[in-house]
Amino acid sequence: MGTSVDDHRRSIRDLLAPLAQRAPVVRHLDGALGLALAADLAAPVSLPPFDNSQMDGFAVRSSDFGPGELAMGRAFVPVRPIPAGTVPAPLAPGQAAPIMTGAMLPDGADAVVPVERAQPPRFPEPAELMDHARVVLPAVDPGTYVRRAGSDVAAGRIVLAAGTRLGPAQLGLAAALGLTELPVRPPLRVAVVSTGAELAAAGEPLSPGQIYDSNGALLVGSLRDGGVEATATAVRSDDPDALRAALAQAARSADLLVTTGGVSKGAFEATKLALADADVEFVHLSMQPGGPQGIGRVAGVPFLGFPGNPVSCWVSWEILLRPVLAELLGVPAARRRLRLPLAAPLDSPSGKLQVRRARVDEDGRASLVGGPGSHLLGALAASDALVLVPEDVTGLPAGADVEVWLL
Incomplete structure (x- = not known):
C-alpha cells in the first residue's frame, strides 16, 4: 500500500500554506481577472443607488x-x-x-x-x-x-468575501460600485520543468525513441487557464547536473517548482538523481494514474515532482495541487463535484484511487473515455469530466453512482 491521496494532499497544503500569507497587491480592474480578492469588499454605494x-x-x-x-x-x-x-x-x-x-x-x-x-x-x-x-x-x-434603491446591494454590505476568484461578474459588480482597483492576492508563479532524454521540442523531427514534449504545454496551459502564472522549461537529457542548473535558475523567480518525469523506480530517474541531496522526499501514492510523486524544497522554494506520463502529470495537478491552491489562495476555482450514474460498468485496482477520464452525456451519465492508461492524451482531450473510484472499490456496474469532477 502506498501513501494515501488525502495524506499527500495535506502534505502539499502544509508545504504551500505560507504562500497564503503573502502581502496583498492592488490591481486595476483590467488586470484583476482570474485573481483572488485579498480582503472582504464592502459596497461603498447601494445598487441601484436610487429608485x-x-x-x-x-x-x-x-x-x-x-x-x-x-x-x-x-x-x-x-x-x-x-x-x-x-x-x-x-x-x-x-x-x-x-x-x-x-x-x-x-x-x-x-x-x-x-x-x-x-x-x-x-x-x-x-x-x-x-x-x-x-x-x-x-x-x-x-x-x-x-x-428600489438598494434592492440589489445595500451600501456597507459585504458583497464579495476575501478569497473570491474575480471573474467577469465580480469585476462587473466592482465597476458598478464605482471602483477602479481592488486588493488581490499576488498571482502564484509556477515554473514547470519537463525532464527526459526522450523529449523532442515541438516542430523538430523525431529521432528514433523520441517523443514530443507535451507536459510543458499541458501543465502550463492548465495553470494559466486557472489564473496561475506559469512558465515552461525542458531539460532534454537525463543529466542530473543539467536539471539542477535549470531548477536553480527557475527558483530565482518562482513561488513553486514543478517537474515532470524522473520520479519513478527506473535506473535513469533524473529528478531523483538530481535531488538526492535536496530536502525532497519521493513517495508512491495509492492512485492510478499518478502514483510516483516528489515533494519538498529546492533552493528554499516549494517543490513538487510529478510523473512524466502526460495523463499522470495532469491528474496529479487536478487531484493533488489544484484543490490545495483553490483552498489556500482562491485561485484556481475548485472543480464542481457531483454524483452521477455510470453509463457502463468499470473495473478498478484494489487499494488505489482510480481516476478515469469521462464525458457527461445528455442523459446526465458519466461515459468513460479511453482506458485507464497514463499515456492516453487523446482520450484526455476528448473528456469533460473525471470519475473517481475509491480505493476499496474494484468494480461498479452501469448505473452505479460515482464521484465526478467537472472539467
Whole structure:
C-alpha cells in the first residue's frame, strides 16, 4: 500500500500554506481577472443607488386610481419625459411622466405602467404635451416595475468575501460600485520543468525513441487557464547536473517548482538523481494514474515532482495541487463535484484511487473515455469530466453512482 491521496494532499497544503500569507497587491480592474480578492469588499454605494424604472412606461402615483377606476383605468396629464441620467421634477397628483428604463423615479411616483398598456400605446409627442393631451392608464399596485434603491446591494454590505476568484461578474459588480482597483492576492508563479532524454521540442523531427514534449504545454496551459502564472522549461537529457542548473535558475523567480518525469523506480530517474541531496522526499501514492510523486524544497522554494506520463502529470495537478491552491489562495476555482450514474460498468485496482477520464452525456451519465492508461492524451482531450473510484472499490456496474469532477 502506498501513501494515501488525502495524506499527500495535506502534505502539499502544509508545504504551500505560507504562500497564503503573502502581502496583498492592488490591481486595476483590467488586470484583476482570474485573481483572488485579498480582503472582504464592502459596497461603498447601494445598487441601484436610487429608485428607477424597470420598463419604458409612465411613472404614476398608484393612489391616483380610485375604486371605480381599477378595471377601466383613468386619464392622466402627461408631463415632461424622464430620460436616464436626469433628475426629474416631482410628480403631482393626476400626472404621468413618460419614463425610460433605468431612469430615476420622480418624487411622488411609486409605480410604472408599461407604455404598451397605455391608451394610446405610445409616448406623447411634444406638441401633444403642449396641448395637454391625456393618456389613459390601467391601475397598478405600488412598486410595480420599480427597482428600489438598494434592492440589489445595500451600501456597507459585504458583497464579495476575501478569497473570491474575480471573474467577469465580480469585476462587473466592482465597476458598478464605482471602483477602479481592488486588493488581490499576488498571482502564484509556477515554473514547470519537463525532464527526459526522450523529449523532442515541438516542430523538430523525431529521432528514433523520441517523443514530443507535451507536459510543458499541458501543465502550463492548465495553470494559466486557472489564473496561475506559469512558465515552461525542458531539460532534454537525463543529466542530473543539467536539471539542477535549470531548477536553480527557475527558483530565482518562482513561488513553486514543478517537474515532470524522473520520479519513478527506473535506473535513469533524473529528478531523483538530481535531488538526492535536496530536502525532497519521493513517495508512491495509492492512485492510478499518478502514483510516483516528489515533494519538498529546492533552493528554499516549494517543490513538487510529478510523473512524466502526460495523463499522470495532469491528474496529479487536478487531484493533488489544484484543490490545495483553490483552498489556500482562491485561485484556481475548485472543480464542481457531483454524483452521477455510470453509463457502463468499470473495473478498478484494489487499494488505489482510480481516476478515469469521462464525458457527461445528455442523459446526465458519466461515459468513460479511453482506458485507464497514463499515456492516453487523446482520450484526455476528448473528456469533460473525471470519475473517481475509491480505493476499496474494484468494480461498479452501469448505473452505479460515482464521484465526478467537472472539467
